[in-house]
Amino acid sequence: MYSDNGKISARQMQILLILDILGISIIVLPKYNAAALGFDGILLPLGGGIMGLICLYFICRLAPFLGTFGLFDGLTKLTGSFISRLICLGLVFKLIFSLSCGIRIFSEAAKLKFLPNTPMWIISGLIILPCLYGAFKGYEARARLGELLVFIILIPFLIVFIPRLLDGGFPSFMPNINIGKDIYFKGSLTNCFAFTGLEFLLLTFNHLNNLSGIGKKLSFAFIFTLILIFLVNFITISILGDNLTASLDFPTVDIMDISSVSKGKGGIMMSIFYLSVVIYEIGAIYLGSGLLGDILGKRKSIYMYLAAFGGYIISLGFDDVNAVMSFLVKINTVFGIAYFFVLPIIMNVLLKLKKDDVYV
Amino acid sequence: MYRDIDENIRVFENMFTDCGDLVKRKIPVSSTYIYVLYFDGMADRAVVENRVLDTFMLEIRKTPPNNFKDLTTALINGGLTTADFREEAGFENAAVAVMSGETLLIIDGFDKAIIISTKNYPVREVGKPDTEGSIEGPKEAFTENFRDQTALIRRRIRDTNLKIKQLKAGRRSQTDIALIYLEDVCRPEILQEALRRIESIDIDAILDSGYLSQLINENVTSFFPLMQLTERPDKAAAEILEGRIVIAVDTSPFVIILPAVLPSFYQTGEDYYQNWQAASLIRIIRYIASVLALTLPALYVCLALYNPSMLPAELLLKMSFAREGVPISGIAEIYLMELAFEALREAGIRMPSSIGSTLGIVGGIIIGQAAVDAGIVSPIVVIVVSLTGICSFAIPQIALGSAYRLSKYFLLTAASFFGFLGFWAALITLLIHISSLKSFGIPYLYPFAGGDIEGDEGMRDTFFRFPIRFMKKRPIFSTDKQKIRMKSE
Numbered sequence: 001m002y003s004d005n006g007k008i009s010a011r012q013m014q015i016l017l018i019l020d021i022l023g024i025s026i027i028v029l030p031k032y033n034a035a036a037l038g039f040d041g042i043l044l045p046l047g048g049g050i051m052g053l054i055c056l057y058f059i060c061r062l063a064p065f066l067g068t069f070g071l072f073d074g075l076t077k078l079t080g081s082f083i084s085r086l087i088c089l090g091l092v093f094k095l096i097f098s099l100s101c102g103i104r105i106f107s108e109a110a111k112l113k114f115l116p117n118t119p120m121w122i123i124s125g126l127i128i129l130p131c132l133y134g135a136f137k138g139y140e141a142r143a144r145l146g147e148l149l150v151f152i153i154l155i156p157f158l159i160v161f162i163p164r165l166l167d168g169g170f171p172s173f174m175p176n177i178n179i180g181k182d183i184y185f186k187g188s189l190t191n192c193f194a195f196t197g198l199e200f201l202l203l204t205f206n207h208l209n210n211l212s213g214i215g216k217k218l219s220f221a222f223i224f225t226l227i228l229i230f231l232v233n234f235i236t237i238s239i240l241g242d243n244l245t246a247s248l249d250f251p252t253v254d255i256m257d258i259s260s261v262s263k264g265k266g267g268i269m270m271s272i273f274y275l276s277v278v279i280y281e282i283g284a285i286y287l288g289s290g291l292l293g294d295i296l297g298k299r300k301s302i303y304m305y306l307a308a309f310g311g312y313i314i315s316l317g318f319d320d321v322n323a324v325m326s327f328l329v330k331i332n333t334v335f336g337i338a339y340f341f342v343l344p345i346i347m348n349v350l351l352k353l354k355k356d357d358v359y360v
Numbered sequence: 361m362y363r364d365i366d367e368n369i370r371v372f373e374n375m376f377t378d379c380g381d382l383v384k385r386k387i388p389v390s391s392t393y394i395y396v397l398y399f400d401g402m403a404d405r406a407v408v409e410n411r412v413l414d415t416f417m418l419e420i421r422k423t424p425p426n427n428f429k430d431l432t433t434a435l436i437n438g439g440l441t442t443a444d445f446r447e448e449a450g451f452e453n454a455a456v457a458v459m460s461g462e463t464l465l466i467i468d469g470f471d472k473a474i475i476i477s478t479k480n481y482p483v484r485e486v487g488k489p490d491t492e493g494s495i496e497g498p499k500e501a502f503t504e505n506f507r508d509q510t511a512l513i514r515r516r517i518r519d520t521n522l523k524i525k526q527l528k529a530g531r532r533s534q535t536d537i538a539l540i541y542l543e544d545v546c547r548p549e550i551l552q553e554a555l556r557r558i559e560s561i562d563i564d565a566i567l568d569s570g571y572l573s574q575l576i577n578e579n580v581t582s583f584f585p586l587m588q589l590t591e592r593p594d595k596a597a598a599e600i601l602e603g604r605i606v607i608a609v610d611t612s613p614f615v616i617i618l619p620a621v622l623p624s625f626y627q628t629g630e631d632y633y634q635n636w637q638a639a640s641l642i643r644i645i646r647y648i649a650s651v652l653a654l655t656l657p658a659l660y661v662c663l664a665l666y667n668p669s670m671l672p673a674e675l676l677l678k679m680s681f682a683r684e685g686v687p688i689s690g691i692a693e694i695y696l697m698e699l700a701f702e703a704l705r706e707a708g709i710r711m712p713s714s715i716g717s718t719l720g721i722v723g724g725i726i727i728g729q730a731a732v733d734a735g736i737v738s739p740i741v742v743i744v745v746s747l748t749g750i751c752s753f754a755i756p757q758i759a760l761g762s763a764y765r766l767s768k769y770f771l772l773t774a775a776s777f778f779g780f781l782g783f784w785a786a787l788i789t790l791l792i793h794i795s796s797l798k799s800f801g802i803p804y805l806y807p808f809a810g811g812d813i814e815g816d817e818g819m820r821d822t823f824f825r826f827p828i829r830f831m832k833k834r835p836i837f838s839t840d841k842q843k844i845r846m847k848s849e
Contacts, residue, residue, distance in 0.1 A: 009812035114667065114780045126778060126785045134792040140810075141796035147809035148791060274784050282792075 007209035012143035014221035015150045016204075020197025020283060021225045022153070023276030024102055026252055027109070028325060029194055029229060030236040034245035036187045041242065042234045047184060048191025049226040052198065056222055058344035059201050060215035065351055065358070066205040072294035077358045078350040085295050087343065091199065092295070092307075094335035095288035098196055099281055099311035101328040103127050106277045108321040109250050113270050124315050127274075127281070132308040134282035135289065136301070139207050142282050149275050157228070157272055190329055193336025195225075196280060202339065203287045249321045284311070361449055365393050365468035372397060372464075375455055389417050395466040402461035404480030412442065412463065412476055444477035456534050483508070484613075489591045491758065494630040501591045506536045506610035512593035513540055513608075517600060521545070527558055529572070533565035536610035537572065540596075545603045545834065545842040550800045554605055554618060569612040576618075579797060583766050585759035586799040588617040588624060595629040601845070603838030619799035619837060621806045623822045625760040626650075631825050639825040647823060649754035654764045656748045657694050658771035658783050660741070665690045666779030682738040691776045693737050697745040698772075700727075705749070806836055815843075 008016075033041030066074055071091075075084035107123040115123060134142060201218070208214065236251050245251045253270055288307040293299030318324045351358065362368050369386060372395075376382050381400045386393055394417075398408055448454045454473045458464050461479035486508060489501035502509045510524050525539040537558060541551060557576040566572055573587045574580075590596055591613050596606045599617045607616040617624075626646050631639040668676050686693060704723040708716045724746070731737045748768065755761040767790055774786035795805060803810025807818030817833045820826035832846040 011812045012809075110781050115778060118778070122778075123781065126781055130785050130789045130792060133789055137792055137796035141792060144795040144803055144805055144809035145792055148795060148805060270780070271784060274781075275788065278788050 006138060006140050006207065008140060008143035008204075008207050009209055010214055010217050012147060013204065013208060013214070014217050015146045016143060016279065016283070017197050017201070017218055017221045018225045018228075019146050019150060019153065019276050019279040020200055021195045021222070022228060023273060023280050024098075024105065024196055024328075025194050025225075025229050026232045026276075027105060027250060027273055028328065029191060030233045030245055030251050031248065031325070032190065032194075032329065033187065033233055034237050034240075034242040034251075036190070037183065038242040039237060041187070041245075042230075042237050044184070044187045044191050045226060045230045045233050047188025048195070049223070049230075051188055051192035052195050052222060052226070052340075053219065055192065055198055055340040055344065056201075056219060057215070058341075058348055059198065060218060061348050062202070062344060062351070063205045063208075063211050063214050065347075066202065067208055067211050068206070070206045070294070071202050072291060074358075075347070078347060078354060088291050088295050090335065091202070091339060092288050092291050094199060094331065094339060095284045095291075096307055096310050097314065097331045097335075098328075099284040099288070099307070100314035101324050101331070102277050102281055102284075103311060104315040104318050104324045105321060105328075106274060107315065108324070109253060109270060109273065112249065113253065121316055124312055127277070128308055128312045131278055131281035131285055132304065134278065135285035135304050135308070139204070139286060142279070142286065143207075145282075146279055149279060153272050153275050189336075190333060193332035193340060194328075195222075196332070197283075199335075199339050200283050200287060202343070203291060281311075361451065361454075361466075361471045361473060363469055363471045365395055365466055368466050368473070369395055371451055372455070375451070376458075387413075387417070393468040395464075395468075397458055397464040397466075398478065399458060399461065402459070402481045403463050403478040407442075407478045407480070408463050408476075412465070412478070416465075442476060446475050447472045448475050449473075456528075459534065460536075479507075486512070492590065492592050492595070492628065492756070494628065494633070497630050497633040498592070498594045500593055502593060502596075502608075502613045502615060504611045504613050506538070506608060509593075509608040509615060510538055510540065513597050513600065513606065516593060516597035517542070522600070525555070527555075529558060529561050529563070530566040531562070531564050533567065535566040537566075538608040540600060540606040540608060540615075542600055542603070542842075545601070545838045546605055547603060547837065547839055550619060550802075550837070551605060553800055554607070558607075566609065567611060569607065569609040569614045569616050572607065572609055573616050578800075582793065582797060584622075584763045584794060584797060584804070585625070585757070586618075586620055586797065586804070588620040588757065589614040589759065590617060591615075592629050598629065598632070599624075602834050603842070619802040620804075621799060621802060621836075622760075622794070622804055623807070623818075625755070625757040627821065627825075628756045632828065636825050636827045640823070643825055644823055646754055646756065649751035650760075650764055653748055653751035653755065653761070654768055655771060655783075655787070656744055656751070657698065657768060658775035658786075660744045661691060661694060661772065661775045662780045662783050664740075666775075679738075679740050682740050685735045686738050687736070690741075693741050694745065694772070697737055697741050698748075698769075701745050701749050802836055 029045065030041075033044045035041075037044060062074075068074075069077060072084060072088050075087055078084075079087070103124050106127055107120055110123050110127075111118065111120060134145065205211065205214075232252060236255050237245050239255060240248070240251055248254050253273070285304055285307045289303035290299060292303045292307065296303075315324075318327065362371075365386070369384075373384070376384075376397075379399075381402075382397070383400050383405075384395070384397045386395045396408070396413065448457065449472050454464055454475065457475045461481050463476045463478045465474040465476060467474075483505040484503045486500055486503055488499045492501075500512060502512060514522065514524070519542065521543045523539075523541055523543045525541075527537045527539070528534050529537050539551070539554060539558075554576065557578075558572070561572075561575050563571075563575065566575075569589060573585075573589065577586055579586060588599075590599075596615050596617065600606055605618050607618070609616070626643060631643065663671050664679055668679075671679070683690065688696070700723075704720070707723075708719050711719055728742050728746070732739050732742060752761050752765060755764065770790065771783060771786045774782035776782070778785070795809060797804035807816060807822060813836065815833065816836065817831060818835045820831050821835070829846070832848065833843045834845050
């Protein structure tokens with residue numbers, strides 16, 4: 001049949017990358033950046049973006065290899081079965097932790113804005129159930145959903161959030177441009193690791209129907225996302241100021257409610273946030289369970305329930321949104337260094353050394 | 361069959377015991393016998409008696425049939441004045457033919473029967489379409505007559521590549537089914553899949569194309585239509601030209617079009633008969649209407665009952681005043697009105713058209729106004745429900761309208777329990793579901809999603825209907841070799 005192959009196109013992969021990165025980043029980063037560098041936090045996404053592009057370069061160099069073998073089998077060829085299982089298991093944990101943080105952060109925001117009296121477990125359940133359903137529908141359906149949602153997300157984003165640029169200037173815009181190199185480096189690194197869609201790339205090249213020029217296409221998508229994140233970060237910190245941005249739980253959502261242009265439109269920001277988070281969570285459940293299946297030797301639907309339920313339970317364990325965010329920064333740093341930088345570089349090196357053996 | 365005519369007669373008489381409408385007669389002709397069998401009302405008696413039996417018996421007396429080498433030669437030389445006849449050796453097939461309105465003729469000494477096409481059962485005349493009316497364009501609609509259906513299409517596409525593959529389905533109904541397609545344009549894998557699904561049907565009867573479309577549907581759990589139905593031959597012909605397959609079913613005035621994608625349900629034949637600007641405007645209105653038909657009641661619940669702060673203050677005040685004194689909750693109110701609207705709609709369909717319009721006025725205006733005056737419901741809910749209803753009628757295809765109606769209740773229920781979060785959760789579930797759908801391998805959301813094909817012009821016939829001269833390529837349904845439908849100037 002025409003499209004009965006579970007494969008996605010390069011355009012769909014670009015869109016998924018944008019959505020995967022956007023969801024958590026626009027909520028978490030302004031708060032983190034304001035807390036880390038004050039007004040100068042507006043510059044951190046740029047540093048993070050440059051680092052992200054470096055990661056993307058190394059990941060994309062693996063595209064033909066991963067597109068042929070997939071991560072688990074590819075790693076097994078390069079490092080042997082035991083190390084491959086260990087690395088993949090780590091990635092499964094990373095995905096489930098990210099999933100749980102995403103659920104909890106959005107649940108906190110939804111509780112604050114929409115359902116103040118509803119218990120957290122119900123709100124989180126409402127978020128995870130559609131994601132589980134989406135994961136069951138497969139990666140092709142996720143890609144098509146992404147194509148649909150990108151308009152639903154970006155159009156309101158451009159209509160509602162960007163006009164804030166013209167709404168009364170930026171009363172709190174006071175950058176010092178006086179940043180210590182190591183602080184800027186550390187902050188940029190944290191920004192880079194918050195681009196949570198990058199790790200999906202390691203697992204999705206074998207879903208792609210055409211690998212030609214994929215590096216360029218993904219770089220374009222990444223830069224586009226970076227511009228959006230930079231704008232959100234810039235607008236939020238410049239208008240609210242560094243102290244307020246750092247102290248509010250969801251400054252990006254709140255900025256909509258205090259603007260005269262978009263008064264009362266925090267719900268729109270929440271909706272954008274929700275759709276983007278759902279896309280990410282579907283990917284995390286689908287790819288996490290798939291990888292778990294690879295490690296355990298057989299793909300079973302029970303792994304999807306396990307991944308979703310695991311993420312759900314972990315999400316309920318946090319005290320508040322600040323606890324989730326600090327946990328997210330920690331796991332992003334630990335797993336980010338491992339899976340964004342170290343693993344792609346090592347795999348590239350090993351591939352070069354073992355190229356002849358691998359492709360036999 | 362047997363050579364002995366009496367043996368054959370015994371078999372057929374056993375088969376057709378207690379069939380009061382059966383006409384059967386063993387007639388001595390010259391030195392032999394013939395046996396004639398047909399159903400009164402199904403076959404054309406005048407044709408059977410005057411143009412078949414009369415001439416045949418006259419001629420055959422002159423030349424006894426056993427002087428001929430075979431039956432066909434006997435008939436041709438025996439004066440059979442019709443070209444449409446065939447030999448049949450099996451009892452079952454011969455019986456099916458008789459039940460389809462054909463006439464069976466057996467000649468003693470031959471082990472084959474002659475099936476003469478004399479079908480003339482009661483059928484409607486070709487009339488105007490009831491459910492797909494238009495101001496411009498043709499006014500013809502399919503009828504229940506199978507041959508009318510194929511003829512109305514053949515008349516529009518005079519191409520030797522237009523193929524009409526005939527099948528039968530239904531153990532008892534033996535319904536005639538035809539797959540109509542352009543051999544060089546239609547994707548062979550879709551054709552094979554359609555054939556496979558039809559051939560795998562094992563059911564006693566297929567009484568309408570609605571039966572068939574459900575039986576060959578790949579996703580029975582989805583309430584979104586994965587095939588289109590149309591009663592317009594011009595629309596069917598246009599779809600065949602795009603590479604799609606039309607399935608005609610005897611006794612049904614609706615033909616099936618497959619594969620179907622979501623935007624195709626927003627297209628009507630008339631869109632292409634008027635200028636592109638007017639057609640595009642109507643298209644956009646249809647899309648907006650469908651979004652409103654799907655989401656309006658749920659959004660009302662979210663905004664009015666859960667997050668009123670998102671509404672402008674003036675509107676919020678007006679809504680609060682309007683709800684003052686209403687004894688039931690906002691959610692119960694909207695469910696009640698939706699239920700009343702559904703009952704009104706159903707009653708309107710079943711009533712004769714003259715009473716139906718009165719019912720609409722009484723139900724919609726008088727009872728609605730009375731309910732508001734009595735303080736049972738607020739005027740804003742009446743507006744929301746009425747607007748939702750009107751918008752659902754703006755969707756050209758009933759099947760998609762029904763899917764949106766069902767989805768509307770899903771969203772409304774979720775919004776009633778969990779406000780905006782429930783609304784978004786239900787909406788995203790619905791979108792995931794639609795994203796996962798495929799019709800014969802074609803993504804249901806093509807060309808919005810899943811249509812990432814180089815040079816594809818599918819988007820030119822969605823929200824906007826581009827000028828026909830800019831729609832040079834066929835959409836995804838056609839083979840790659842036949843993508844170009846209009847040569848460049």
